[in-house]
Amino acid sequence: MSERSLITALKGLFGDDRGRDGRLLRGIGDDAAVVRAGAYAVTSVDAMVDGVHFRTGQHGTTLADIGHRALAGALSDLAAMGARPGEVYVALGAPPGFTVDDGLQVMGGMRDLCEQVGDVVVAGGDVTRAPALLLCVTVVGWADDQDALLTRDRARPGDRIGVTGPLGAAAAGLALLEDRVDADACGLPEAVADALRLAHRRPRPRVEAGRALASAEIRAGIDLSDGLATDAAHLARASGVRLHIDPGALPVAGGVAEVAAALEVPAHELAATGGEDYELCVCVAPGRVREAERAGVAAWIGRVGPADPEAGVTFTGARSHLTGFEHRLGD
Amino acid sequence: MSERSLITALKGLFGDDRGRDGRLLRGIGDDAAVVRAGAYAVTSVDAMVDGVHFRTGQHGTTLADIGHRALAGALSDLAAMGARPGEVYVALGAPPGFTVDDGLQVMGGMRDLCEQVGDVVVAGGDVTRAPALLLCVTVVGWADDQDALLTRDRARPGDRIGVTGPLGAAAAGLALLEDRVDADACGLPEAVADALRLAHRRPRPRVEAGRALASAEIRAGIDLSDGLATDAAHLARASGVRLHIDPGALPVAGGVAEVAAALEVPAHELAATGGEDYELCVCVAPGRVREAERAGVAAWIGRVGPADPEAGVTFTGARSHLTGFEHRLGD
Numbered sequence: 064m065s066e067r068s069l070i071t072a073l074k075g076l077f078g079d080d081r082g083r084d085g086r087l088l089r090g091i092g093d094d095a096a097v098v099r100a101g102a103y104a105v106t107s108v109d110a111m112v113d114g115v116h117f118r119t120g121q122h123g124t125t126l127a128d129i130g131h132r133a134l135a136g137a138l139s140d141l142a143a144m145g146a147r148p149g150e151v152y153v154a155l156g157a158p159p160g161f162t163v164d165d166g167l168q169v170m171g172g173m174r175d176l177c178e179q180v181g182d183v184v185v186a187g188g189d190v191t192r193a194p195a196l197l198l199c200v201t202v203v204g205w206a207d208d209q210d211a212l213l214t215r216d217r218a219r220p221g222d223r224i225g226v227t228g229p230l231g232a233a234a235a236g237l238a239l240l241e242d243r244v245d246a247d248a249c250g251l252p253e254a255v256a257d258a259l260r261l262a263h264r265r266p267r268p269r270v271e272a273g274r275a276l277a278s279a280e281i282r283a284g285i286d287l288s289d290g291l292a293t294d295a296a297h298l299a300r301a302s303g304v305r306l307h308i309d310p311g312a313l314p315v316a317g318g319v320a321e322v323a324a325a326l327e328v329p330a331h332e333l334a335a336t337g338g339e340d341y342e343l344c345v346c347v348a349p350g351r352v353r354e355a356e357r358a359g360v361a362a363w364i365g366r367v368g369p370a371d372p373e374a375g376v377t378f379t380g381a382r383s384h385l386t387g388f389e390h391r392l393g394d
Numbered sequence: 395m396s397e398r399s400l401i402t403a404l405k406g407l408f409g410d411d412r413g414r415d416g417r418l419l420r421g422i423g424d425d426a427a428v429v430r431a432g433a434y435a436v437t438s439v440d441a442m443v444d445g446v447h448f449r450t451g452q453h454g455t456t457l458a459d460i461g462h463r464a465l466a467g468a469l470s471d472l473a474a475m476g477a478r479p480g481e482v483y484v485a486l487g488a489p490p491g492f493t494v495d496d497g498l499q500v501m502g503g504m505r506d507l508c509e510q511v512g513d514v515v516v517a518g519g520d521v522t523r524a525p526a527l528l529l530c531v532t533v534v535g536w537a538d539d540q541d542a543l544l545t546r547d548r549a550r551p552g553d554r555i556g557v558t559g560p561l562g563a564a565a566a567g568l569a570l571l572e573d574r575v576d577a578d579a580c581g582l583p584e585a586v587a588d589a590l591r592l593a594h595r596r597p598r599p600r601v602e603a604g605r606a607l608a609s610a611e612i613r614a615g616i617d618l619s620d621g622l623a624t625d626a627a628h629l630a631r632a633s634g635v636r637l638h639i640d641p642g643a644l645p646v647a648g649g650v651a652e653v654a655a656a657l658e659v660p661a662h663e664l665a666a667t668g669g670e671d672y673e674l675c676v677c678v679a680p681g682r683v684r685e686a687e688r689a690g691v692a693a694w695i696g697r698v699g700p701a702d703p704e705a706g707v708t709f710t711g712a713r714s715h716l717t718g719f720e721h722r723l724g725d
Contacts, residue, residue, distance in 0.1 A: 088434070092632065093546050094474035094617060095438035095535070100431040103419070107426035108532060110485035110520045143425035154441035154485075154530045189441045189530075199485045199520075199530035201439060204426070215424050286425060301423070 064157060066190045069166040073188075076170055082184040087150065096187040098150055101205030105212070107140035109133065113158070113196040122240040126165055128264040130172030132339075133198040136288060138180060139268035139341040143286035145213040145277025146204030148270055150186040151177065153200055156193025166190070169198070180270050211277050213284035215301035218346035222283065222367040224306055225360035227272045227343045230291060231323070231330065232316035234337020236263030238326060249325040255318040262316070266341045272359030276345055279358040283346040290338045292376060298344065299374045306346075306376045308365035310335060335378070395488060397521045400497040404519075407501055413515040418481065427518040429481055432536030436543070438471035440464065444489070444527040453571040457496055459595040461503030463670075464529040467619060469511060470599035470672040474617035476544040476608025477535030479601055481517040482508065484531055487524025497521070500529070511601050542608050544615035546632035549677035553614065553698040555637055556691035558603045558674045561622060562654070562661065563647035565668020567594030569657060580656040586649040593647070597672045603690030607676055610689040614677040621669045623707060629675065630705045637677075637707045639696035641666060666709070 074091050081087045082098075089097040111133045113119050119129065134151060141148050153173065155166060170185070177183040183202075206212055236259035238244045246256035269286070276284060285298045291313070299306045310331040323330040346367050347355040365379075405422050412418045413429075420428040442464045444450050450460065465482060472479050484504065486497060501516070508514040514533075537543055567590035569575045577587035600617070607615060616629045622644070630637045641662040654661040677698050678686040696710075 088540055089545065094471040095436045095477065095533075097475070097537070097540060097543065098435045098437065099540070100433060100435045100536075102431060104429045104431045104435060104534070105426045106429065106481070106483060106518060106532075106534070108483045108485050108518060108520045108530070110487060110522045110524075110528075110530060112487060112522055112524045114525065115523045140425040144428070146426065150437070152437060152439045152532060154439050156441060156443060156528065187437060187439060189439045191441045191443055192446045193441075193443045193528065194445065194525045197441075197487065197524065197528060199439075199441060201437075201483060201532040203435070203437070203534075205431075206428070209419055209428060209430070212428065214420065 064162050069163050069190050072163050072167055073170055076167060076174060077185040080184050083182045087184050087186050090186050096150065098186065101207060103206040103209050105141060105144050105146035105204040105206055106201065107137055108199065108201045109137040109140070110197065110199040111136065119196055124264060126168035127172030130169035130198070131176050131265050133200050134173045134176050135266045135268050135341060137200040137202040138270060139286040139288060141202055141204040142268045142270045142273035143213060143284055143343060144204070145273040146206050147274060148180060148183045148202060148204045150184050150203045151200060152186060153188035153198060155188065155190050156197035157190065158193055158195050161196065180268070213273060213277050213282060213345065215283070215285050215298045218283040218298055218302035218304050218367050219348065220304060220367055220369045222346035222348055223352060223363050224308060224365040224367065225345050225347055225355055225363050226314065227269050227359045228361050229314040229316035230287070230340050230342060231319035231334035231337045232259050232262035233266055233339040234333050235319045235322035236260045238322050244322050244325040249321045251318050251321050259318050259322065263339065266339055268341050269343050272343055275358035276343065276355065279351065279354040281345050281347055281351065281355050281358065284343050287340045287342050287344055288338060290336045291344060292335045295344055295376045299376055303370055303374050305368040305371040305374060306365060307368050307379050308376060310378050312362065312364045314362040395493050400494050400521050403494050403498055404501055407498060407505060408516040411515050414513045418515050418517050421517050427481065429517065432538060434537040434540050436472060436475050436477035436535040436537055437532065438468055439530065439532045440468040440471070441528065441530040442467070450527055455595060457499035458503030461500035461529070462507050462596050464531050465504045465507050466597045466599050466672060468531040468533040469601060470617040470619060472533055472535040473599045473601045473604035474544060474615055474674060475535070476542070476604045477537050478605060479511060479514045479533060479535045481515050481534045482531060483517060484519035484529060486519065486521050487528035488521065489524055489526050492527065511599070544604060544608050544613060544676065546614070546616050546629045549614040549629055549633035549635050549698050550679065551635060551698055551700045553677035553679055554683060554694050555639060555696040555698065556676050556678055556686055556694050557645065558600050558690045559692050560645040560647035561618070561671050561673060562650035562665035562668045563590050563593035564597055564670040565664050566647070566650045566653035567591045569653050575653050575656040580652045582649050582652050590649050590653065594670065597670055599672050600674050603674055606689035607674065607686065610685040611682065612676050612678055612686050612689065615674050618671045618673050618675055619669060621667045622675060623666045626675055626707045630707055634701055634705050636699040636702040636705060637696060638699050638710050639707060641709050643693065643695045645693040
C-alpha cells in the first residue's frame with residue numbers, strides 16, 4: 064500500500080463533508096485543515112496500538128470495530144467535558160501487508176460512528192508506515208461558555224454521585240469474545256450475549272448526555288474508560304475529596320451477573336473495575352438531582368465526603384460479598 | 395515505565411504554561427484541554443515512527459532531536475498556511491525499556507522548539523505502550539481571517555515562484571550523519587559540516603516567514619518537507635497549473651555542493667529532492683514581488699505557466715547537467 068493511495072481513498076470517503084454550516088473550510092488535501100472556530104476549543108488525543116489496546120483478527124474483532132473503538136474513546140473524553148464534538152483528525156500507522164481496503168474499513172468504522180453521533184467531521188490526519196497498526200485520534204469539540212463544562216475538579220462535599228447507565232457490559236462482552244466464558248454454559252440468551260459483545264466491540268460515547276448534563280449546570284464529571292474504580296479516583300483526587308460509593312447501588316448491565324458468576328467474581332466488582340463502558344460519572348449538588356436525572360443520570364451510587372487531603376474512593380456497604388475488593392481498588 | 399509516572403513528569407514540564415493571555419484554560423490533567431479559541435482553527439497532524447522517520451541511537455541522533463523533529467514537521471504545516479501557532483498535543487508511544495527520563499528528553503526537545511518559536515504551548519496528549527517509539531503530534535494554530543492564509547490551490551498563471559531560504563542542507567546533513575560522506579575527505583570545514591548536520595537534527599519551521607507572507611497577501615504556498623520537486627508538484631496539482639522551475643536558480647545551502655559532489659549527484663538535484671528543509675515555496679503575482687521579498691522570500695526560482703490539466707512541475711534550463719533528473723521527478 065502506498066501512503067498516497069490510501070490518502071486519495073480517504074479523500075473519497077470524507078472529502079465532501081463540510082459539517083454544520085460548512086464550518087470545515089479546508090479538509091483533507093492542504094497542509095492543514097481550516098475550521099471556523101467556536102468560542103472555546105476542547106481537545107483530546109487518544110492513541111490505540113495493536114497488541115496493546117486491541118488485537119487485530121482475534122475474537123471476531125473487525126477493522127471497523129477497531130476504528131470505531133479508537134474514535135469512541137476520544138469522543139468519550141469530549142462527552143466527559145460536555146463539549147459539542149466537531150472535528151476528528153486521525154494518524155493511521157499501517158503495518159506491513161496493510162491494504163488500502165484495510166484502511167477504508169478502519170476509517171469506515173469511524174465514519175459510521177461520526178454519523179451516529181451526528182455532525183462530527185473527519186477533517187484531516189496522517190498516514191505512515193508502522194511496525195503495528197496504530198491509530199492516534201485527535202478530537203476537537205467546541206463550547207460557547209468555558210464555565211458550562213464538566214471537569215474533574217469540581218466535586219463538592221455533599222454531592223451525590225451518579226452514573227449515566229449500566230456498567231460492566233464491555234468487560235463481560237470481552238470475556239465472551241475471548242472465550243473465557245461460554246454463553247451457553249452460563250445460561251445466557253444469545254441476544255443478551257450478543258448485546259454484551261457489541262458493548263465491547265462498538266461502545267457508544269455518551270456525547271448527548273454529557274452536553275445535557277453540562278447544560279443542566281452539572282459541573283463535575285468524568286467518563287468511565289478505565290472502569291469506575293479507577294476513574295472515580297481520578298475525579299476524587301482532582302477535587303480533593305473522598306468519594307463513598309455503595310457497590311450494591313451500581314447499576315449492572317443485563318447478563319453481567321451471569322458472566323461474573325462464570326468468572327467467579329462478584330457482579331458489582333466486574334461493574335466497578337471493567338473498563339470501556341464509557342458511561343459518565345458525575346457529582347451533583349443535592350438541589351440539582353432532578354435536573355441531573357432529566358439530563359441522563361440513570362442511577363445514584365454514592366455521596367461525596369468532606370474535603371480530604373488523602374483523596375480517593377471508598378467502597379462501602381455489602382462488604383461481606385467483596386472480600387479484598389477495596390484493597391485491590393486502592394491506588 | 396508506568397504511563398502515569400511519565401504523565402506526572404510531563405505535567406511538571408508543561409503544567410504551568412498557560413500561553414499568551416492565559417488562553418490555555420485547562421491543560422494536562424482533565425479529560426480534554428480547554429483553550430480560548432481564535433476565529434479560525436488551523437490544524438495539522440504528523441506521525442513519526444522509529445525505523446520509518448528516524449532511528450533512535452543512530453548517527454548521534456538524540457531523543458531531544460527526535461522530539462524536535464516531530465514537532466518541527468507539524469509546525470511547518472502551520473507555517474505553510476501562515477497561521478499563528480497555538481497548542482501542541484502529543485501522543486507518545488513508548489517501546490519496551492523506555493524510561494521516564496527518555497520521555498522527558500523527547501518532550502524537552504519539543505519544549506525547546508516551543509520556546510524558540512514563541513508562545514506555543516504543549517496542552518495535552520496521551521502516553522501508551524507501543525512496539526516502537528512513536529510520536530503523533532497535533533498542532534493547532536489560529537487565524538483571524540480565513541482568506542489571509544496561504545493555501546496550495548491559489549497559484550495563478552504568471553506568478554513567480556519563490557523560496558524562503560537555501561535548500562539541500564538537511565539532505566546533506568543526513569548524508570554526513572549517516573557517514574555516507576566524509577566531511578574531511580570532501581574538504582568541508584568542520585563548522586560548515588556541523589551546520590549541515592544541525593539542519594537535519596534540528597530543522598527550523600519557518601513560522602514567522604509564513605505569517606509575514608500571509609500578512610503580505612501572498613496566497614499560494616507549501617512547505618518543503620518532502621523536497622521541492624515533490625512538494626511543488628502538490629502545489630501545482632492543487633492549483634491546476636504547471637510550475638516551471640530553473641534548477642540553476644535554486645539557492646543551495648553552503649557545503650551542499652561539496653556533499654553532492656561526494657555523492658556524485660549535481661548540487662541542484664540534492665537541493666531539489668532532499669526533504670526536511672522546511673523552507674516555504676510560494677507563488678507570487680508579479681506586482682507583489684517586493685512585498686514577498688520583505689516577508690521572507692530569499693530567491694526566485696521559476697514561474698507559473700498557463701492553466702494545465704496535466705498539472706505538475708517542469709525543471710527547465712541547465713538540462714545537460716541533469717540527465718534523467720526531470721524524469722525521476724515526474725509523478
